[in-house]
Amino acid sequence: MTSWMRRRDHNIFANATSLLICGLLAGVVVAAAAFPAAAMSGLAAKAGGETFAQLPSELKDFSSPQITRIYASDNKTQISQFYDEFRSDVPLKEIAKPMRDAMVAAEDREFFNHNGVDLKGVARAFVNNSGKSDSKQGASTITMQYVRMSLAYSATNPQEVVDATKDTPKRKITEMKYALQVEKELNKDQILERYLNIAPFGNQAYGVFAASQVYFNKKPKDLTPGQAAMLAGMVKAPTSFNPTTKEGYDQIKQRRDNYILPAMVEMGSLTAAQADKAKKEAIPRQVRPVGNGCVSVANNNWGFFCDYFYRWWMSQEAFGATPYDRERRLKSGGYRITTTMNIEAQADARKRIADHIAEMDKNALLLAATEPGTGKVRLLAANRKYKLPDPAHPNPLSSDRKKAKAGVRATYPNTTNPLLSGGGDISGYQAGSVFKIFTIIAALEKGYPLAYPIKAEKRYKSGYIIDRGNDSACPGTHFWCPSNSGGGGEGVYDMHSAFAKSINTYFVPLEEQVGAENVVAVAKRFGVQFRVGQDAKYANDPVSANQWGAFTLGVSASTPLDMANAYATLAGDGMYCEPTPIEQITTQDGDKLDIGKPRCIRATSKDVARAALDAARCPVGDSAQMGRCNGATARQTKSTVKHPVFGKTGTTDADKTAALIAGTTSLVVAGYLVNPDWPDHRDRMSHDIVNPAVYQTLGDFMKGKPKEQFKEPENRKIAYGDQKSIPDVTCDSLDDARSRIEGAGFDVSIGSPVESDCPAGTAAGTSPDGRTIKGGYVTINPSQGKAVPPPGPGGQPGGPSTPPGR
Helix, strand or coil: CHHHCCCCCCCCCCCHHHHHHHHHHHHHHHEEEEEHHHHHHHHHHHHHCCCCCCCCCCCCCCCEEEEEEEECCCCEEEEECCCCCCCCCCHHHCCHHHHHHHHHHCCCCCCCCCCCCHHHHHHHHHHHHCCCCCCCCCCCCCCHHHHHHHHHHHHCCCCHHHHHCCCCHHHHHHHHHHHHHHHHHCCHHHHHHHHHHHHHHEEEEEHHHHHHHHCCCCCHCCCHHHHHHHHHCCCCCCCCCCCCCCEEEEEEEEHHHHHHHHHHHCCCCCCCCHHHHCCCCCCCCCCCCCCCCCCCCHHHHHHHHEEEEEEEHHHHHCCCCCHHHHHHHHHHCCCEEEEEECHHHHHHHHHHHHHHCCCCCCEEEEEEEEECCCCCEEEEEEEECCCCCCCCCCCCCCCCHHHHHCCCECCEEECCCCCCCECCCCCEECCCCHHHHHHHHHHHCCCCCCCEEEEEEEEEEEEEECCCCCECCCCCCCECCCCCCCCCCCCCECHHHCCCCCCCCHHHHHHHHHHHHHHHHHHHHHHCCCCCCHHHHHHCCHHHHHHHHHHHHHCEEECCHHHHHHHHHHCCCCEEEEEEEEEEEECCCEEEEECCCEEEEHHHHHHHHHHHHCCCCCCCCCCCCCCCCCCCCCCCCHHCCCCCCEEEEECCCHHHHHEEECCCCCCCCEEECCCCCCCCCCCCCCCHHHHHHHEEEEEEEEEEEEEEECCCCCHHHHHCCCCECCCCCCCCEEHHHHHHHCCCEEEEEEEEEEECCCHHHCEEEEECEEEEEEEEEEEEECCCCCCCCCCCCCCEEECCCCCCCC
């Protein structure tokens, strides 16, 4: 007897008791054909006191673990796969005939002749195993082996798994009872198909589809006779017959060439010439690596999106009550999941990032994009590799010196932290003035129109109380006195112009009038998560939120995904849609699940959303439809995207973060330039890095798409408020002009002198003129008289050139 016949990973007949039962079974099964009840009762008395007839015969419904595959939004490009066992069922018609024949030749040559129990095989095993030979034979048919694996997979607790696989006489009898019933319910092709899909082949391959992929990188329908014979030979003992080991290679080759292929010739499946040819086929000494999870994405720059999908799945109670249940369902459910990731947009984003910053830069450039009206996440990209730490090539030490001293490594160039979407150790980053949009929305909801004027000062003394020693406190007080970035910025602004130039001393008094707690409430409705403990405390306590004056300046941590989706809510006409990575989830049976489909709620009214978006056109160089911008902080956005566009820049104190959000009706992209390892770093983040990456990515996405204009509010009063005529004070004295305008209910200030036809020192006019919002600011422009023309060539002001004395 050759050595390979001594090998079986699960040898049932391993002791004296098994040998006795094998002999008993030979007689009992024969008797059972004619007298099943009496014969089985006698056997059962010897085998454990339980009648054969009382043993169950109906297999529980079960589904063996299947590979879940996730695809990009094109539903063709596979991003990654998840599995507990690398298996994917295929119908028998998609399995090559040599593979079917080889399995029968290897495991059960009487398969097509018995009724689930091979009586001759039982008797043969008894005679062989009763002798002195070291070689032991089993008597399990393909049907019985299928029963054994089915019982293990349908087990509902660990003990049932043990009972289904433990080498005991009772288990053998139970398998026979089940096998007889299975043969009544299924035909031979159905049994063989199920067996081929459930059998283990080693090296993480379960079922013939996985085995074909792992060992030969092909589909089961394309297997050759030599390949089929090798795979069939492995099922008996996948560990022993592993061709990637020296001993296993020799044994599987011998088993293929000397046992299985000759059997296939004997069965008529192959000619002798075909078998000789099959023996010459190469047996692989290496196997194809089998990727599993997000660290094995087909393209590394898809890793952060894959991670976002995985975290999303793990948060869904629909997939199980516990994280364990959800992960098992993902890794064994055999789902086909089409995600929202746009391959082209993802690639463009990664390229634009690479154009502006290196992977080895300690600062991270993060881009996230969502689709308005659906919440579908289209891209997540960073100047990082999504990769587990490599001990052989570790990341540098953290840029935070304290962490570095403790041996903490940085997150570059390799990380699996959710830098863009938050979670785990990532609570987000302060993003600065992008949060001012929430103050605009809250003001509009409270009835303040876009045209609402505030006279901004260089430094504003607020009513918000802070520590007296804080640099932002007014001298000698405990009141917060914010100023504008770079100083200056004083003047009269409305929401359009203040947002265009990002005037802090406009938005803080506006926040005071609206109520900071209402601004915070807007941010919550628009999806800001408040992952930092202190932020959450303020956000969830209206009293604390009321004193959160700096909130409008973006001191709360957020992620690019949070803010991309918040701004997308404006372009979605005020409908907040939960971010989702899912286009469609399909089960093995072809059923389509609703989980992950857009879930939207109204965050604000259509008119408020449209009005706020109109103001947000100003910072990115577009023209507002209902106001004057008079400035921009990212003007090149409009000229690059070449579509109607809206958005906002953001910068924190000392430029520790730089951000830009830019969007159209189709996509909103948020970009952050941050240091994830050390929030209190010393670098000054540059908009020259983050801004181009954002607007170029958006421009790439919008190429070839029709231009779509933003909608205006139905009630235009939300933009202009109650308008009132401004008295015409042209050429009046400044005192009279002031008196008349104040008498009309406006606040008055005196501006800089301008040239006019009015006498110097009188009022040349007002800004604005004609009409403005009731109770608004009006600036009187003093006249400095007519301009004096420069002297002409002849010495007279503007006169002809004439000789003196003429």
